[in-house]
Amino acid sequence: MEVTTEIKQQLEETFAGILDADFMEELVKYATIQRFKSEEELIGYGEPMKFMPLLLDGSLKVFRESSDGRELLLYYVESGDTCAMTIQCCFGKALSNVRVIAEEDGAMIMLPIQQMEQWIAKYPSWRQFILSSYSMRMTELFDTIDSLAFKQLDQRLWEYLTDKVKIHGELVLNISHEKIAEELNSSRVVISRLLKDFEHQGKVKLMRNKIEVKEF
C-alpha cells in the first residue's frame, strides 16, 4: 500500500506529460522502487537484465568495456529517461554488455521485462516512449562516436566537464584527475596537463579533488 502510492506520486511527478494515466495504473501493479547511492553499481557486464528501469531522480552513467579491459563512458541517463540498452536486451533476450554506475544518489522504478511485449502492444504512450528514447539514445551515441573518432582529447575533456556540470547543476565538480582519465580512457598525466592548460586559459579553476568550470 505505502509503496504503491509512493511509486504513483513519483511517477506522476517525473513522467506526467510522457505516459498516460491508464498505463500508469497498470504499471504500478508490477513496479517496484529502488533507491541507489552515488557510485553504486547497478548492473555489471554479463549480468542478466530482469528489470527495465525508469529513472525518477539522480543520474546514471553507462560504461562499455573495451577489448583491452579498459572502460569508456558511453552516456548518462537522467531523470525521466530509461536505459536504452535494456530495451535492446529485452528484445534480444541478451545479457548486459554494459556496466551501469550511479553518478548521483537517486531512485528508479523497476519494471519486470516479462510485461514489456504486452505493454508495447497495448499502450500507445508506452510504445511511443520506448521508441523515442531509443532514438534519442542513438543520436547521443553518434555524438560520442564522432567525439571518439574525430575529436582531440582536449575537446573531449571539455565536453566531459561541461556535460557533468549540466548533469549536476553545479559549477564545481568533485572528482580527481585519475577518475576522469578512467572515464575517458586516457591517463592521469595527460588529463592533468590538459586541465592545467584550461586553467591557464581561465576556463577552469583547479583544486584538490575539485574542478570549478568557469565558462561553458
Next chain:
DNA sequence: ACATTAATTGTGT
C-alpha cells in the same frame, strides 16, 4: 599545534 603518512597533482625527461 606538530609530525607523519597517504593521496593527489605538477613537471621534466
Next chain:
DNA sequence: ACACAATTAATGT
C-alpha cells in the same frame, strides 16, 4: 610512459 617533486588532506600524538 615513467619517475620524482610538490602540494594538500587526513590522522595520530
